Amino acid sequence: AQSVSQHNHHVILSEAASLELGCNYSYGGTVNLFWYVQYPGQHLQLLLKYFSGDPLVKGIKGFEAEFIKSKFSFNLRKPSVQWSDTAEYFCAVNTPNTGKLIFGQGTTLQVKP
């Protein structure tokens, strides 16, 4: 069965620090990859997605993620975080022949002003 693992459960950074959140998945075939964000009191929003093509994907608010097929990874990065990036971040995966999304357990990011 597919699974998604997010290594960091809780990350605390100061503003302007760089961010990298890890995500690994277990599935040997073709996958679609997503990062969602949930700001306090808000619903899940799509940050970025990968279906095919360039493995470096740029999303909203300066976020990017790199798909490394050999490592089954899709890590999320941002060069300089802001206080407003405080939120919970979820990595998710599905395959092209099913709509079912498998989520990681999430990473809580706290950015100190």
Place this chain on the structure above:
Amino acid sequence: GAGVSQTPSNKVTEKGKYVELRCDPISGHTALYWYRQSLGQGPEFLIYFQGTGAADDSGLPNDRFFAVRPEGSVSTLKIQRTERGDSAVYLCASSLRATSGRGSGTQYFGPGTRLLVL
């Protein structure tokens, strides 16, 4: 434009009661999904519809859970004989189609229904 809407936003019920949770997808989206999110966890898949039919219901935990989408738009998740362990946030999402199709499978989530079973 309007996003996915879910009602009620909060539901408190007693153990053993029956509840219905409603989801209104984005207009034109043919695929609709239900997930459940417990505190401190990522969303967990329950069921998804392509049109009116359930394409995959493998995530429904047991036969107390049932979902319908009779006209291919609004969906209702039904939980019979609720148990305290059913307490969670129930999320609904929709997409243009279930299987991608570059971009067409991107799921957009609603605000969720917070269910508390006492």
